[in-house]
Amino acid sequence: MVSDNVPQDVGRAPRSQQRQTVAPPQNLESLGARVLCTIDGKEVRVPVGTTILAAARELGIRIPTLCNHDDLCVAGVCRVCVVEVEGQRTLQAACAYPVTQPTKVWTHTRKVRQARRHIIDLLLADHYGECYACSRNNNCELQSLAKEYGVDFFRFGHPEKPRYEIDRSSHSVVRDMNKCVLCRRCIRTCIDLQEVGVLEAIHRGHDTKVATFLDKPLAQVVCINCGQCINRCPTGALRANDPTDDVWAAIDDPTKHVVMQTAPSPRAAIGECFGQPAGKAFTFELNTALRHCGFDKVFDTNFTADLTIIEEGTELIIRLYKALVQKDKSVALPQFTSCSPGWVKYIEHFYPQYLPNVSSAKSPQQMFGALIKTYYAKLQGIDPKNIVSVALMPCSAKKFECNRPEMCDSGYKDVDYGLTTRELGKMISEAGIDLPAMPKSDFDDVFGTATGSGVIFGATGGVMESALRCVIELVTGKKVENFYEHAEILPVRGFEGVRYVEIPITAVGPVPDLVKHLVPDWNWLKGATLKVGVCHGTANAKKVMEDIKAGGKFSECHFIEFMACPGGCLGGGGQPIPTTPAIRAARAKAIYSEDRAYTVRKSHENPVIQHIYKEFLTDGPCGHVSHKLLHTHYTARGKYIP
Amino acid sequence: MLHTEPERLTQEIRSLGERFGKDRAALIPTLQEIQRRYRGISPLAMQIVADMLDIHPVEVDSVVSFYSFLDAKPKGRYVIRLCRTISCDMQGKERVARQLENDLGITFGQTTADGNFTLEWANCLGMCDQGPALLINEKVYTRVTPEAVHGILEECRQAFGLHALQAEQEHAA
Numbered sequence: 120m121v122s123d124n125v126p127q128d129v130g131r132a133p134r135s136q137q138r139q140t141v142a143p144p145q146n147l148e149s150l151g152a153r154v155l156c157t158i159d160g161k162e163v164r165v166p167v168g169t170t171i172l173a174a175a176r177e178l179g180i181r182i183p184t185l186c187n188h189d190d191l192c193v194a195g196v197c198r199v200c201v202v203e204v205e206g207q208r209t210l211q212a213a214c215a216y217p218v219t220q221p222t223k224v225w226t227h228t229r230k231v232r233q234a235r236r237h238i239i240d241l242l243l244a245d246h247y248g249e250c251y252a253c254s255r256n257n258n259c260e261l262q263s264l265a266k267e268y269g270v271d272f273f274r275f276g277h278p279e280k281p282r283y284e285i286d287r288s289s290h291s292v293v294r295d296m297n298k299c300v301l302c303r304r305c306i307r308t309c310i311d312l313q314e315v316g317v318l319e320a321i322h323r324g325h326d327t328k329v330a331t332f333l334d335k336p337l338a339q340v341v342c343i344n345c346g347q348c349i350n351r352c353p354t355g356a357l358r359a360n361d362p363t364d365d366v367w368a369a370i371d372d373p374t375k376h377v378v379m380q381t382a383p384s385p386r387a388a389i390g391e392c393f394g395q396p397a398g399k400a401f402t403f404e405l406n407t408a409l410r411h412c413g414f415d416k417v418f419d420t421n422f423t424a425d426l427t428i429i430e431e432g433t434e435l436i437i438r439l440y441k442a443l444v445q446k447d448k449s450v451a452l453p454q455f456t457s458c459s460p461g462w463v464k465y466i467e468h469f470y471p472q473y474l475p476n477v478s479s480a481k482s483p484q485q486m487f488g489a490l491i492k493t494y495y496a497k498l499q500g501i502d503p504k505n506i507v508s509v510a511l512m513p514c515s516a517k518k519f520e521c522n523r524p525e526m527c528d529s530g531y532k533d534v535d536y537g538l539t540t541r542e543l544g545k546m547i548s549e550a551g552i553d554l555p556a557m558p559k560s561d562f563d564d565v566f567g568t569a570t571g572s573g574v575i576f577g578a579t580g581g582v583m584e585s586a587l588r589c590v591i592e593l594v595t596g597k598k599v600e601n602f603y604e605h606a607e608i609l610p611v612r613g614f615e616g617v618r619y620v621e622i623p624i625t626a627v628g629p630v631p632d633l634v635k636h637l638v639p640d641w642n643w644l645k646g647a648t649l650k651v652g653v654c655h656g657t658a659n660a661k662k663v664m665e666d667i668k669a670g671g672k673f674s675e676c677h678f679i680e681f682m683a684c685p686g687g688c689l690g691g692g693g694q695p696i697p698t699t700p701a702i703r704a705a706r707a708k709a710i711y712s713e714d715r716a717y718t719v720r721k722s723h724e725n726p727v728i729q730h731i732y733k734e735f736l737t738d739g740p741c742g743h744v745s746h747k748l749l750h751t752h753y754t755a756r757g758k759y760i761p
Numbered sequence: 762m763l764h765t766e767p768e769r770l771t772q773e774i775r776s777l778g779e780r781f782g783k784d785r786a787a788l789i790p791t792l793q794e795i796q797r798r799y800r801g802i803s804p805l806a807m808q809i810v811a812d813m814l815d816i817h818p819v820e821v822d823s824v825v826s827f828y829s830f831l832d833a834k835p836k837g838r839y840v841i842r843l844c845r846t847i848s849c850d851m852q853g854k855e856r857v858a859r860q861l862e863n864d865l866g867i868t869f870g871q872t873t874a875d876g877n878f879t880l881e882w883a884n885c886l887g888m889c890d891q892g893p894a895l896l897i898n899e900k901v902y903t904r905v906t907p908e909a910v911h912g913i914l915e916e917c918r919q920a921f922g923l924h925a926l927q928a929e930q931e932h933a934a
Binding site: 310315316317318319320321322323330331332333340758759760 | 804807808816817818819820822823826827833
């Protein structure tokens with residue numbers, strides 16, 4: 120069902136700089152002969168064009184790198200990976216040297232070692248700051264290189280004064296250019312990987328600096344706060360805006376009732392902050408740890424993920440009914456998801472004319488915030504002004520989202536603080552807790568029950584899969600398991616950048632109570648084909664948007680899931696550093712296996728959701744109350760910077 | 762038809778697109794032409810160019826800030842670039858520099874209040890055998906002496922005066 124006819128690649132990096140990967144074994148014949156590469160006396164035959172670095176990795180030989188990143192195109196600017204190549208007068212950068220003929224390489228001769236040491240010394244000569252006062256202490260690539268090469272004094276000096284002011288204008292990202300070593304990973308992330316284009320190098324030579332357009336504060340440019348640059352920065356030059364001091368202050372204040380909601384992606388990744396391998400979720404250990412830290416209640420964001428599915432799904436049904444049955448031309452289709460705050464800001468800047476297509480449903484974080492300060496406050500008899508609502512998210516854009524002025528529908532700031540996985544990891548360590556050793560405990564029971572549908576929100580395609588599980592059952596009246604084994608809708612899964620899936624609706628059932636007030640019957644959907652799209656990373660979102668603009672096949676879709684970060688939330692900008700394609704795949708595995716462990720795996724079957732529609736949101740999904748609390752509006756920002 | 766300034770600029774830059782093409786490779790010639798016409802590339806112009814070439818404004822900014830002959834802030838009508846490299850230095854560029862500063866009443870890196878002259882350093886104009894050398898817009902002057910500076914500046918002023926007079930006459934006609 121997956122179509123291979125995805126829009127053409129519009130990446131802007133010149134061909135020579137595009138990501139170079141070793142082709143998988145089955146394609147080797149088409150690439151022609153392999154060439155012999157001898158590294159430190161060990162021989163390996165690699166396809167023509169393989170870099171020395173990739174060949175060395177195949178041999179298990181470590182060459183240190185700094186500017187190189189598995190997600191990004193080749194830059195070859197830091198020179199840390201220099202090696203000696205027979206026949207070459209000068210040292211060559213292993214990351215940017217393609218092997219095209221039999222090549223002999225030495226990776227740690229005296230000349231190489233000396234050059235690398237000098238390069239590291241030179242990087243340090245321009246790197247202001249003290250390691251122990253840095254957010255990346257002990258997780259810094261420059262620091263590890265200095266250690267590896269035994270730097271014990273500053274051969275070329277060390278800056279005593281900062282050169283630049285720290286840019287704290289953004290709610291999400293803090294830029295301290297004094298720590299920047301000009302590796303240009305953030306530039307390649309912003310321009311090539313995400314195609315947002317906020318950061319570039321300006322000026323020349325020693326004056327070179329990574330900057331925004333006209334060196335404006337980050338809050339004034341088109342930054343979408345995705346934080347992918349933070350995740351790729353080798354030093355502490357880019358970091359998230361850290362509110363942990365405020366959260367501790369709230370915990371220490373006896374008058375405050377501090378409530379935490381945790382999202383599935385950070386739970387699948389936080390173990391990495393405690394030395395655990397990627398791909399193991401610590402959901403229930405985390406609950407205990409959070410209570411030890413002093414949080415009064417711990418809830419599962421999955422609950423509002425389920426709620427999001429109901430609201431967004433209902434909105435889709437309303438839109439489809441209006442467009443197909445009532446022939447209302449003003450209805451905007453396809454409907455776009457609104458869970459990813461990075462994507463929302465992206466469309467506000469770059470495609471504001473398509474804002475009517477974005478679902479008005481809030482993201483799970485903000486829905487939970489609104490419910491905690493209304494429904495939960497009333498239920499527990501707590502004054503909402505004494506509730507401090509904290510969200511654990513894999514995301515730096517969530518910090519911006521919770522500070523949006525329109526996100527105060529409960530009468531208070533719906534979510535007070537957004538914490539990233541890294542920041543909570545730090546808080547837990549600060550409390551002296553060894554997370555993996557914690558006993559397991561469940562969520563607090565007001566919103567306790569969640570479904571597997573909410574868990575998979577963390578992976579790309581997850582929102583779509585949850586929505587489909589729900590829609591298929593509501594419309595056909597049959598179990599999803601009849602159509603897909605284990606209710607796992609595999610076509611929408613995977614890491615392909617853009618996916619397109621068609622789902623034929625062969626039979627319809629009776630209209631369930633939940634949406635009875637909206638549509639009289641399902642006959643209008645009988646024989647129809649539901650067309651959906653999934654994409655992750657804003658570069659892929661751009662491809663889909665351009666296709667829609669050109670009237671391509673995505674313009675005929677009904678529902679499209681957009682995620683700003685590569686891999687979805689599990690690859691978010693607030694996740695532990697490093698994040699690589701392999702680590703993303705491991706986290707996805709953890710998320711999908713957690714989904715399998717749930718007994719209830721469809722949002723509409725969640726008993727608490729059913730309860731809340733009976734008790735609190737009495738006029739049903741997309742009704743009056745839910746519109747007030749669970750839906751929002753967007754701002755057309757445009758991309759021109761005054 | 763009445764146009765707002767952004768509309769007029771957009772139209773003008775789009776017509777440059779017809780001339781130089783609309784891909785990345787057209788960036789430098791387009792910017793050079795805007796620089797020639799406006800003596801600088803405004804933030805708005807950068808964004809219009811970026812839009813037309815389907816690149817990001819910050820990439821245009823990056824190119825403009827990289828090259829000495831492209832400027833974000835408009836320069837004087839006559840940009841005087843005096844060579845400061847070793848050959849010209851040995852042949853007395855320092856005295857020429859003082860004379861220029863004296864005559865114009867500005868220091869290097871500044872523009873005169875009337876917007877006529879900008880004074881800048883250049884790193885080697887390739888006229889090492891005929892130093893001291895300076896460049897005024899696209900014209901090279903060699904073996905410049907402090908005594909010659911006054912005449913050179915006067916030449917510029919006259920050329921501009923003539924130009925202004927012509928424009929005025931055209932306007933009147």
